[in-house]
Amino acid sequence: MLALHRRALLTAFAASAVFGRFRAFAANVGAKISAVVNAVTAQPKEGTAEPTPVAEGQDLPPGTIIATGPKSGAELTYADGAVLVIGQRSTATLAIDDTADTLTKGAFRFRGASTANALLTTPLLRIEARSAEFVVAVAEGQTICGVVAGEITCTSIKKGTAAKVAFVKHFKEVQKLQTQLDQYTDLTAEQQAQIETILPEDELRSFRGQYLRKAEELRADRKQAGDLDATTKNEVEQLDFEFVLFASSTIDYDYIMKLIADYSAKAPGSKASMSREQLIGLIASDAKFMDEREDISDYVRGLKAGEGLDEAAIRTGYEKFKADKAAKEMAALSEKHGLPVAPLQAFVEAILARRIFDGEALTELLALLELGWKARAQKELALMGDLLPLLKKRAGGREIAGLKAYEDAR
Numbered sequence: 172m173l174a175l176h177r178r179a180l181l182t183a184f185a186a187s188a189v190f191g192r193f194r195a196f197a198a199n200v201g202a203k204i205s206a207v208v209n210a211v212t213a214q215p216k217e218g219t220a221e222p223t224p225v226a227e228g229q230d231l232p233p234g235t236i237i238a239t240g241p242k243s244g245a246e247l248t249y250a251d252g253a254v255l256v257i258g259q260r261s262t263a264t265l266a267i268d269d270t271a272d273t274l275t276k277g278a279f280r281f282r283g284a285s286t287a288n289a290l291l292t293t294p295l296l297r298i299e300a301r302s303a304e305f306v307v308a309v310a311e312g313q314t315i316c317g318v319v320a321g322e323i324t325c326t327s328i329k330k331g332t333a334a335k336v337a338f339v340k341h342f343k344e345v346q347k348l349q350t351q352l353d354q355y356t357d358l359t360a361e362q363q364a365q366i367e368t369i370l371p372e373d374e375l376r377s378f379r380g381q382y383l384r385k386a387e388e389l390r391a392d393r394k395q396a397g398d399l400d401a402t403t404k405n406e407v408e409q410l411d412f413e414f415v416l417f418a419s420s421t422i423d424y425d426y427i428m429k430l431i432a433d434y435s436a437k438a439p440g441s442k443a444s445m446s447r448e449q450l451i452g453l454i455a456s457d458a459k460f461m462d463e464r465e466d467i468s469d470y471v472r473g474l475k476a477g478e479g480l481d482e483a484a485i486r487t488g489y490e491k492f493k494a495d496k497a498a499k500e501m502a503a504l505s506e507k508h509g510l511p512v513a514p515l516q517a518f519v520e521a522i523l524a525r526r527i528f529d530g531e532a533l534t535e536l537l538a539l540l541e542l543g544w545k546a547r548a549q550k551e552l553a554l555m556g557d558l559l560p561l562l563k564k565r566a567g568g569r570e571i572a573g574l575k576a577y578e579d580a581r
Contacts, residue, residue, distance in 0.1 A: 202255070202265060204229045205248040210240035211257075234267045239277070252284040261309075266290075271297070279307045283321070295337060297326040312337065335385045342382050349375065383464075427467065428489075432482040435474055447471060463567075466493055500561060508554050509540060519558065523565055528573030552577070 204211075204225050212222035213229070214236040222238060225245065231237070239245060239261050247255045257263055261277020271290040282304040283289040291298040293307065295314040303321030307314065316325060327334055352358075352366060434447065451468045470492045474480075480488065501519070505512040518536050522528055537547050537554075555577040562571055 201230060201232045201235070202247040202249045204231065204245060205254070206246035208245070209243035211243055211245045212238050214238070231265060233265050235265045236262065237265070238262045249284070253289060254282045256280040274307055274309050276309050276311075279309075280319075281305055281307070292328065295328065297328050299324045299326070313341065332389070335389050339382060339385055339389060342378055345370070346379065346382070428482055428485055431471060431474065431489075432480060432485045434471070435478045435480040435485060447474075466496065469496075497565070504554075504557055504561075507557070508550065510536065510554075511539065514539065519562065519565075522562060522571060526566065526569060526571045528571060530573070 204227055207225055207227050211225050213225045213231060214220060214222040215232065216234045216236075222236070225231075225237070231247070237245060237247070237257060239257055239259050241259055243259050244261075245257045247257070249255075255263070255272070256279065258278035258280075261279065262275040263277075263279065264273040264275065266272045271292045274291060274293045281289070281291065281300070283300050283302055289300045289303075291300075291307070293309045293314040295312075296316070298305075298307070298316065300321065300323040303323050304319040305321075305323055306317045306319065308316075316323065327337070349370070358366075451471055467489070470489050473492070501516055502512055504510075505515050508515075514536055518529075518532055521532060533551065533555075537550060540547070540550065542550060555574075559574065559577060562574070
C-alpha cells in the first residue's frame with residue numbers, strides 16, 4: 172500500500188491493496204449545488220436528456236453528469252457534509268448505488284466529511300480518503316493528486332500493458348525531478364528532510380526497481396504488439412526507455428561486492444551497512460545491473476549473515492554460483508530437447524565467443540536427433556526460442572548477429 176501524506180508528487184503510478192469497506196459518499200444521497208459560477212450544466216443520466224443549466228440550491232440525483240465551461244465552476248455539497256469543487260472545463264459524474272463519483276476530466280478540489288470514508292475514481296485511479304482535503308487534475312492518460320490535509324490512498328485501476336505504460340511514463344517524470352534535485356549542492360538540511368518526507372529513499376528505490384522490471388516487460392510486449400489495442404500499441408512503440416536516468420554513478424559492481432561482503436561479515440543481530448532486503452532493492456533499482464539483477468539477488472538470498480566471507484571470497488562465490496546456475500539451465504534445456512549436454516554447451520559457447528549465430532553449427536547439432544526435415548524445422552524453432560533469453564543474458568547486453576529471424580518468430 173502506498174499511503175500519501177501531504178505529498179505533492181503524487182502521480183498515476185500509485186498502487187495499493189484495498190483494506191476495509193469504503194462508502195461512496197454520494198452513492199444514495201446525491202448532492203446539492205451550493206455555489207455556481209457562469210456556465211455549468213447537469214445531465215440526469217448519460218444519453219437520457221439534454222444538458223441543462225444548474226442553479227444554486229438545486230438537488231442533483233445520483234448518476235448526474237456535471238460539466239463546466241470556460242471560466243466557470245461549481246461547488247457540490249453532499250448530505251454527509253463532504254464538498255466537491257469543480258473547476259473550469261471539467262466533467263464529473265455522481266455515483267449510482269455502491270459506485271463512486273467519477274472525475275472524468277479537469278480540475279477538482281475535495282474536502283471529506285469526518286464521519287465517513289470517501290471514494291472517488293478517475294480513468295486511472297481509485298482514490299480513498301477519510302477527513303482529507305486534496306486536489307485532483309485529470310487529463311488524457313494522466314491523473315495528478317495533491318494532498319492539502321489528511322491522508323489518501325490511491326489504487327491504479329488500469330490493467331495489463333496499459334497500466335505498465337502509464338506507470339513507466341509517469342515515474343520517469345518523477346525520476347527526472349529527482350535527478351534535478353540531486354544536482355543541487357546547496358540544499359539545507361531542512362530542505363533535504365522535506366524531500367525525504369515527500370518521497371523516502373527506500374520508497375524511491377522500490378519504484379525504480381519496478382520501473383526497470385516493467386520497462387523490460389514492455390520491451391518484450393513490443394514484439395507481441397499484435398495482441399494490443401491500437402492506442403496501447405502506439406503508446407508502447409512511442410515509449411523511450413531512458414535507462415540512463417536509473418544508473419547511479421556512485422554504484423558499480425565493486426561497490427555491490429563490498430556491500431555483500433559487509434553483510435556476510437556481520438554477525439546475526441549486529442548492524443550491517445545494509446540488510447539483505449536493502450541490498451536486493453539497491454541492485455534492482457540500478458539499470459547497470461539489469462542483466463545480472465536476478466543472479467546477484469539470488470546469490471545474496473543464499474548468503475548467511477555472519478559467514479565472515481571477505482570480498483575476494485564473495486567474488487569467487489558469485490562466479491561459482493553463476494557457473495552452477497548456468498550448468499543447471501543447460502542441463503534442463505538438454506533434457507527438454509533430447510540433446511546431449513556437451514554438444515549443446517559447445518554450440519552456445521561458440522555463439523557467445525564470436526557473438527555471431529552459426530546456422531551450420533545448429534544443423535550439425537540437430538542432426539544428432541535424426542529427425543525429418545519438418546520435425547527438424549519445428550525443433551529448431553523450439554530450441555532457439557528457449558536459447559534466446561539465455562544467449563542475451565550471457566551476452567551482457569552485447570548484440571549477437573543473426574538472431575533476428577528467431578526473435579521475430581517468437
